[in-house]
Amino acid sequence: MDNLQKPNWKRNLVLVAKNTFIWLDQLSQQLNQQISRLDQIPIEELLKLKEFGINGIWLIGIWERSRASKKIKTLYGYHDAAASAYSILSYCITEKLGGRKSYLKFRENARSAGIKIGCDMVPNHTGLDSPWLIQHPDWYIEANTNPSDAFIFTSPDLSPDNAIEIRIENGYYDQVGAAEVFSYKDRTSNKERFLYHGNDGTSMPWNDTAQLNYLLPEVRDAVRKTIIRIAADFDIIRLDAAMTLTRQHFKRLWFPGDDNQRCIPTRENDRMSDAQFDNLMPEEFWEQVVKDIHAHEPDTLLLAEAFWLMEGYFIQQIGMDLVYNSAFMHMMAQEKNSEFRDFLHKMVSLQPDALEHLVNYQTTPDEESAIVLFGETEKYFGVCTLLCTLPGLPMFGHGQLEGYREKYGMDYLLPNLQETPNNSLFEKHMQWISPILKYRDLFSSSKNFQMHDMIDQNGNIIEDLIVFTNSHSGKNGLVVFNNSPHPYQGTINLDEIIPSLQKIDLESLRAEDTRMLKTSLNYSSNCIHLDSPPYSSDVFLF
Numbered sequence: 001m002d003n004l005q006k007p008n009w010k011r012n013l014v015l016v017a018k019n020t021f022i023w024l025d026q027l028s029q030q031l032n033q034q035i036s037r038l039d040q041i042p043i044e045e046l047l048k049l050k051e052f053g054i055n056g057i058w059l060i061g062i063w064e065r066s067r068a069s070k071k072i073k074t075l076y077g078y079h080d081a082a083a084s085a086y087s088i089l090s091y092c093i094t095e096k097l098g099g100r101k102s103y104l105k106f107r108e109n110a111r112s113a114g115i116k117i118g119c120d121m122v123p124n125h126t127g128l129d130s131p132w133l134i135q136h137p138d139w140y141i142e143a144n145t146n147p148s149d150a151f152i153f154t155s156p157d158l159s160p161d162n163a164i165e166i167r168i169e170n171g172y173y174d175q176v177g178a179a180e181v182f183s184y185k186d187r188t189s190n191k192e193r194f195l196y197h198g199n200d201g202t203s204m205p206w207n208d209t210a211q212l213n214y215l216l217p218e219v220r221d222a223v224r225k226t227i228i229r230i231a232a233d234f235d236i237i238r239l240d241a242a243m244t245l246t247r248q249h250f251k252r253l254w255f256p257g258d259d260n261q262r263c264i265p266t267r268e269n270d271r272m273s274d275a276q277f278d279n280l281m282p283e284e285f286w287e288q289v290v291k292d293i294h295a296h297e298p299d300t301l302l303l304a305e306a307f308w309l310m311e312g313y314f315i316q317q318i319g320m321d322l323v324y325n326s327a328f329m330h331m332m333a334q335e336k337n338s339e340f341r342d343f344l345h346k347m348v349s350l351q352p353d354a355l356e357h358l359v360n361y362q363t364t365p366d367e368e369s370a371i372v373l374f375g376e377t378e379k380y381f382g383v384c385t386l387l388c389t390l391p392g393l394p395m396f397g398h399g400q401l402e403g404y405r406e407k408y409g410m411d412y413l414l415p416n417l418q419e420t421p422n423n424s425l426f427e428k429h430m431q432w433i434s435p436i437l438k439y440r441d442l443f444s445s446s447k448n449f450q451m452h453d454m455i456d457q458n459g460n461i462i463e464d465l466i467v468f469t470n471s472h473s474g475k476n477g478l479v480v481f482n483n484s485p486h487p488y489q490g491t492i493n494l495d496e497i498i499p500s501l502q503k504i505d506l507e508s509l510r511a512e513d514t515r516m517l518k519t520s521l522n523y524s525s526n527c528i529h530l531d532s533p534p535y536s537s538d539v540f541l542f
Helices: 020-031 043-052 067-076 099-112 131-135 170-174 217-231 247-254 274-280 285-296 311-318 326-334 337-350 370-374 378-389 423-437 507-511
Strands: 015-019 056-060 063-065 088-093 116-121 125-127 164-167 181-186 191-196 209-211 236-239 301-304 322-324 358-361 393-396 450-452 465-472 475-482 488-493 520-523 527-532 537-541
Touching (some): 015 020, 043 099, 099 116, 116 217, 191 209, 217 236, 285 311, 311 322, 337 450, 337 465, 378 423, 378 465, 378 475, 378 537, 475 527
Parallel strands (some): 015 056, 056 116, 088 125, 236 301, 322 358, 358 393
Antiparallel strands (some): 125 209, 181 191, 450 465, 465 475
């Protein structure tokens, strides 16, 4: 879909993540009133977000969670921990938040405030007590026998059904090991299966989940129908760990070939030829999901959490609306500025609107908070300025604007730290970041996006300076960010920035709306001269 056809709300979306239970508790403390249901969130709080420039909320942890997940944590001794938000029993709004009726009222309030609502969908796995697992154990990836004599399954039964026993490996509770499989025994037939936990191969198996088998068409069909049903109620769906279900990585992880690629441990003997795999999974699951959404719920936006250098593939091959851009967070934090400039050039060359499909962020629920990662001085606000002016989706983390430092676990309903908002930091957001978001339509499209080089007095490109321009409806913007502790002086060719000089009042470059007032800018007949202090960031409008 090109720039002219894409609905403006999708292109101009600015998203904030909210760990829902944590958010409600923090609102209760701030407002000195009990807020435990979604419909109790005051519309004034939604209007504050809108006033700041945020027009989308990603609600984390709203589904009915696995009771088995909670039991596992209790058996560990973590009595205060809840079930994981990503070990899902069913895609029903939990009654602890007021259920679907409460959600629909909240959505009504949000829409009246001009805010879209998003949720998670976790397609890779289910909870251990999911009705799908109880009724269709054959839908899950299975080992023919216990993969290891060291795996012992005499731990407490986690099944909600008296006819079924579900036990995870003893080593989890002893904290001496981690089996990839769990025991599923049918008491009627006394048949025992060894089914795999959810796993992406990068860490320990997720022991409160069960891995779905996407080689089965009935599994793919069931998940697709679930996504369509969710899309009827939500404007945005974040697809958790979407890269694990691409054909390339699903085969590598679970049905490896003879190429010695890293697979899930204990799957080395479950090899499958490419021809066999292609016959069972002939097309990308996500391509079909995108087609389904376009056909049934075309106004719903799909956002894929995808790593492993899969951004370009999800954009070009799959046609996903949005995909995580982990390069932004990591490269900005590590000041890999030359690599980041190369990344932007690569995305621009991929296809004209590629940058519009990226989700840029300074933190996610899996990372430390933005303040911990970037500090709260010039560097933080410089990266935040870039976040808000690049094409694509700017995504703020839970508590980022308030300066909260805690990394919120997905198995806690209350914060561990009793933090209060950092009012000074919030005021700086209001002074330096909120005004930029008012111009989001100027920066959200990549149609007129152009990167520029800043040249020092010796004719060398200053790689630490990220400089670009964009324009929309007669308005132009110049963004300059020095992501380094070094001051720089240099010039930018003005002809590159303003192709039709006679149509532009050059005085506006000196006098027009400047945001952070750190970069010194002057111009001559054909150049802009910049004096850029460490970590300075500016947005010039002309």
